[in-house]
Amino acid sequence: xxxxxxxxxxxxxxxxxxxxxxxxxxxxxxxxxxxxxxxxxxxxxxxxxxxxxxxxxxxxxxxxxxxxxxxxxxxxxxxxxxxxxxxxxxxxxxxxxxxxxxxxxxxxxxxxxxxxxxxxxxxxxxxxxxxxxxxxxxxxxxxxxxxxxxxxxxxxxxxxxxxxxxxxxxxxxxxxxxxxxxxxxxxxxxxxxxxxxxxxxxxxxxxxxxxxxxxxxxxxxxxxxxxxxxxxxxxxxxxxxxxxxxxxxxxxxxxxxxxxxxxxxxxxxxxxxxxxxxxxxxxxxxxxxxxxxxxxxxxxxxxxxxxxxxxxxxxxxxxxxxxxxxxxxxxxxxxxxxxxxxxxxxxxxxxxxxxxxxxxxxxxxxxxxxxxxxxxxxxxxxxxxxxxxxxxxxxxxxxxxxxxxxxxxxxxxxxxxxxxxxxxxxxxxxxxxxx
Numbered sequence: 135x136x137x138x139x140x141x142x143x144x145x146x147x148x149x150x151x152x153x154x155x156x157x158x159x160x161x162x163x164x165x166x167x168x169x170x171x172x173x174x175x176x177x178x179x180x181x182x183x184x185x186x187x188x189x190x191x192x193x194x195x196x197x198x199x200x201x202x203x204x205x206x207x208x209x210x211x212x213x214x215x216x217x218x219x220x221x222x223x224x225x226x227x228x229x230x231x232x233x234x235x236x237x238x239x240x241x242x243x244x245x246x247x248x249x250x251x252x253x254x255x256x257x258x259x260x261x262x263x264x265x266x267x268x269x270x271x272x273x274x275x276x277x278x279x280x281x282x283x284x285x286x287x288x289x290x291x292x293x294x295x296x297x298x299x300x301x302x303x304x305x306x307x308x309x310x311x312x313x314x315x316x317x318x319x320x321x322x323x324x325x326x327x328x329x330x331x332x333x334x335x336x337x338x339x340x341x342x343x344x345x346x347x348x349x350x351x352x353x354x355x356x357x358x359x360x361x362x363x364x365x366x367x368x369x370x371x372x373x374x375x376x377x378x379x380x381x382x383x384x385x386x387x388x389x390x391x392x393x394x395x396x397x398x399x400x401x402x403x404x405x406x407x408x409x410x411x412x413x414x415x416x417x418x419x420x421x422x423x424x425x426x427x428x429x430x431x432x433x434x435x436x437x438x439x440x441x442x443x444x445x446x447x448x449x450x451x452x453x454x455x456x457x458x459x460x461x462x463x464x465x466x467x468x469x470x471x472x473x474x475x476x477x478x479x480x481x482x483x484x485x486x487x488x489x490x491x492x493x494x495x496x497x498x499x500x501x502x503x504x505x506x507x508x509x510x511x512x513x514x515x516x517x518x519x520x521x522x523x524x525x526x527x528x529x530x531x532x533x534x535x536x537x538x539x540x541x542x543x544x545x546x547x548x549x550x551x552x553x554x555x556x557x558x559x560x561x562x563x564x565x566x567x568x569x
Contacts, residue, residue, distance in 0.1 A: 195483075195526075195527070195528045195565035195566065196484055196486075196565060196566040197482055197484070197487065197528050197563045197564070197565050197566075198563065198564040198565055198566060199487065199499050199508045199509045199563070200509070200564075201563075201564045202509075202511050203511060203530070203561040203562055203563045203564075204264050204561065204562050205264050205265045205267070205559050205560070205561055206254060206264070206265060206272075206529070206560045206561065206562050207251075207254075207265050207272035207273070207559065207560040208265040208266070208267060208269075208271065208272055208557065208558075208559050208560075209248070209271045209272060209275075209557060209558040209559070210267075210271060210555075210556065210557035210558075211270060211271050212246075212271055212274060212275060213240055213242075213535075213556055213557070213558075214556070221241070221537065221538055222240055222241050222242045222535075222556065223240065223241050223534075223535025223536055223537060223538075223556045224238055224239070224240045224241075224519065224520065224533035224534060224535045224556060224557070224558055225239045225240060225241060225285070225475070225476070225519060225520070225533070225535075226238070226239045226288075226476065226478055226519060226520040226533060227239075227478075227520035227521075227522050227531050227532065227533040227558060228288070228289070228290060228520075228522050229522045229523070229524055229525060229531065230290050230294050230296075230304075230318070231290055231291070231292055231293065231294045231295075231525060232294055232295045232296055232297075232525070233250070233524050233525045233526055233527060234249060234250060234296040235247050235248060235249045235250060235276070235296070235318070236248055236250070236522065236531050236560075237288065237290070237304060238520075238533055238558055239285050239288055240535075241284070241535075241537070243280060243281045243282065243283060243284055243285060243308065244278055244279065244280050244281070244285075245278070245279045245281070245285065245288060245304075245306060245316075246275035246277065246278050246279075247275060247276050247277040247278075247279075247318060248273070248275050248276060248558075249276050250529075250560075251273070254527070254529065254560075254562075255527070265559070265560075267557075272560075277318065277319075277321045278321070279306070279316050279321050281306060281308040281311065281314070282308065282310075282311060283308045283309035283310055283311060284308060284309050285306055285307070285308045286307045286308060286309065286338065286339065286340050286341065287306070287307050287339070287340065287341045287342050288304060288305065288306040288307070288342070289304065289305055289342055289343050289344060290303075290304045290344075291303045291304065291305070291344060291348055292344050292346065292347075292348045293348050294318070299319050302317065302318040302319045303315050303316060303317060303318060303324055304316055304318055305327075305342055305344070305351060306342075307338055307339040307340070307341075307342050307353065308338065309338055310336070310338055311336070311338055312326040312327060312328035312329070312336055312338075313326060313327040313328070313329075313339055313342060313351065313353060313362070314326055315327070315367070325367035325368075326367060326368075327351060327353070327362040327367055327368070327371070328368060328369045329353065329355065329360050329369070329371060330369060337355065339353035339354060339355060339360070340354050340355060340356075340386050340387060340388060341353070341354035341387055341388055341389050341390050342354070342390070343390040343391065343392065344364070345392055345399070345413060346392045346393075346394065348364065349363070349364055349365070350362065350363060350364060351363075351364055352390050352399070353371075354386070354387025354388065354389070354390055354401065354403075355386070355387060356385070356386050356387075357375065357376050357377045357383070357384060357385070357386075357387075358373055358374060358375050358376055358377075358387070359373070359374045359376065359387060359390075359401065359416070360372065360373050360374075361373075361374070374416040376401065376403075376409065381418065381421050382407075382409050382418055382421060383401060383402075383403030383405050383407050383408075383409050383421075384403070384405045384407075385403045385404040385405030385407075385428065386403060386404045387401055387402070387403050388402050388403055388404050388428065388429055388430055388431075389401070389402040389429060389430060389431045389432045390402075390432070391431075391432045391433050391434055391441075392413065392434070393434045393438040393456075394434060394436060394437075394438050395437060395438030395439075396438050397412060397413050397414060398410055398411065398412060398413060398419065398434075398438070398456070399411055399413050400432040400434065400441050400443075401432070402429030402430065402431065402432040402443060403428070403429055404428030404429065404446075405428065406423070406425045406426070406427065406428055406429065406445065407421055407422065407423055407425075407429070408421070408422040408425070408429050408432055408441070408443050408454075409421045409422070410422070410441070410456060410459075420456065420459045422441075422443070422452075422454055422459060424452055424462055425443060425444075425445035425448055425452065426445060426447070426448040426449075426450070427445035427446035427447040427448040428445055428446045429443055429444070429445050429446075430444055430445055430446050430476045430477070431443070431444045431476065431477075431478060431479065433479065433480070433481065435481065435485060435502065436481060436483075436484075436485030437485065438456075439455065439456060439457060440453055440454065440455055440456065440463070440502070441453075441454045441456055442454075442466075442479070442481075442488065444468075444477065444479060444490070446470075446474055446475075446476070447470065447471060447472065447473065447474065448470070448471075449467055449468060449469065449470060449471050450465040450466065450467060450468070451465065451466040451468060451479060451488070451490060452465055453465070453466070453502075453505060463505070464504070464505030465505070466488065466490065466498075466500045466505060466507075467498070467507075468490045468491070468492040468498055469492035469493050469494040469496065470492055470493050470517075471493075472493065473493045473517055473536065475493075475517060475519050475536060476519060477490065477491050477492060477493070477517070477518070477519050478490070478491060478519065478520045478521050478522070479491070479521060480521050480522050480523050480530075481502070481523070482523045483523060483524075483525060483526055485502070486501065486502055486503070487499055487500065487501060487502060487508065488500050488502055489521050489523070489530065490521060491513070491517070491518030491519055491520065491521045491532065491534075492517070492518060493516075493517040493518075493536070495512055495513060495514045495515055495516055495517070495518055495534065496510045496511065496512055496513065496518065497510060497511055497513045497518055497521055497532060498510045513532045513534065513559065513561070514532065514534035514555065514557060514559075515534075515555050516534050516535060516536055516555045516556070517534055517535065517536045518532050518533070518534045519533060519534060519535065519536070520532060520533030520534075520558075521533075528562060528563040528564070528565040529560060529561065529562055529563070530560075530561045530563065531558065531559065531560050531561070532558065532559050532561065533557075533558045534555065534556065534557055534558075535555065535556035535557070
């Protein structure tokens with residue numbers, strides 16, 4: 135009944151609204167929710183079968199990169215509003231698994247959710263004028279969640295669907311705070327997952343990721359990973375030390391990625407190493423060396439046979455064949471030699487191309503079959519630190535910005551920014567299905 139557990143994992147967490155104030159109340163609520171989830175097994179199995187059938191019938195659009203993409207929507211002013219801190223800038227963006235919305239993280243300790251307009255799904259989008267840079271924002275954020283401290287990482291529940299409000303959740307981790315699970319429909323806090331150090335003080339996760347089934351939440355710390363059961367919010371977790379044997383990552387765990395096929399997970403660390411583990415028992419399988427800077431992102435290919443890693447102040451994304459990890463398969467260039475920022479990359483739904491941002495404001499696209507550069511386009515006038523492909527439409531979103539230092543008045547500095555700095559944009563690519 136593995137498929138049933140996948141669909142039931144998020145609804146379980148929805149019953150734990152009291153988790154923040156009392157850990158015992160969390161446990162009681164979770165037990166009730168688990169029982170309710172068991173009663174829904176049959177319905178979940180049927181829903182999973184329908185989803186598999188729909189995916190099989192759907193024809194994934196093959197993106198055409200020989201034509202430059204069009205900017206459908208653009209957002210800048212709301213990241214410079216009076217409620218934002220001076221010098222605010224974006225730090226990343228991620229599409230929801232169902233493609234209905236995307237989530238941005240910014241330096242004002244906020245996460246903003248933007249729903250995709252209905253006309254973006256239709257043929258009318260072909261006739262929509264390109265969004266002008268410097269004008270008013272295309273539309274406002276539907277939701278804004280404010281954390282108390284800088285956000286380290288955020289991730290969507292993997293089976294999130296806007297048609298099922300119970301699954302509409304995302305997790306975030308911030309400095310000196312526990313992991314928060316937020317309701318993407320209301321912005322309310324669903325529950326928390328708390329880790330404590332030897333002094334019984336809350337310690338913040340530096341990276342987080344749900345596993346492929348959505349039943350576990352993996353959190354990266356210094357030299358260790360803690361695994362929380364989504365069914366049981368609170369302070370219950372399993373801890374795995376990564377430093378055993380002296381071969382694993384010895385620094386802060388900065389990124390976690392799960393293979394879609396073979397039960398593995400990759401863990402990147404600021405010690406310039408990436409390690410691959412078996413998810414079932416966290417047994418170490420491979421340790422990969424070769425990054426020039428601390429690893430900031432790890433990502434498996436769609437078939438699970440290749441792993442892509444990127445580092446801080448490292449101009450190359452490395453491709454590894456996990457079936458033979460002796461040598462690097464190839465390197466993909468991007469401009470991030472002098473920035474300490476995380477620069478995101480992503481693989482399009484067909485699994486044939488990878489796109490990455492850079493500090494030159496360009497998005498570069500590579501063919502993954504041989505690592506050849508395909509095309510590039512100017513997405514912003516400053517660092518493109520976030521890039522995310524839509525899960526099934528020929529769309530992508532970018533975020534840009536960087537911290538600015540100067541002696542001039544902060545308000546003057548902020549007002550001097552152009553429309554394509556510290557901004558977020560949605561892009562539409564041409565695809566093979568278009569006539």
